[in-house]
Amino acid sequence: MDPINRRSANTLSIVSTLLDSALAFRRGRRKSGLLLLAAAALSSRVPGLGTAVSLFLRLVRRLR
Template sequence: MTSFDSKSVNKLSIVSTLVDAAIAFSRGRKKSGLLLVGAAALSSRVPGLGTAVSLFLRLVRRLR
């Protein structure tokens, strides 16, 4: 049985943010895609930033 440590969880968060960015680009949301790519890049220094930006963008889209 494998266990998750903080490094693997952080890498998973970065990958999921990059997947969200790719989906945003494919749907024509260039600004959201760029914001998510930037957040993924900074997630190595600030853990959880990519997830927070992703959730924020989803909330903003829902409230429109």
Template sequence: MANLKSKSMNKLSIVSTLVDAAMAFARGRKKSGLLLVGAAALSSRVPGLGTAVSLFLRLVRRLR
């Protein structure tokens, strides 16, 4: 049961990162979008990477 929950949470994280990437592309932030797509692709091997990159980009934008 825990393994199933972990896998579904990882998939949710990947989907969330891809949605953030789509929003970045829609707003004209090509570099952020590409970074998020790459992080989503790597999230299957490194759980949580996509979420971490998404949070990092939001933090950088807020501090600008």
């Protein structure tokens, strides 16, 4: 089994952000879903962006 390298970690981050986006759409949170979808698309250029946006949205929801 190969160790996790930077490329596979970035791919995992993108997939995780896409799943968060799908769950947001399913729960009726269109704005969050669109923001997460855009972050997932940009994550290939800016590694970690999707994870940062996902954490930010969870923090905002928690503080409401």
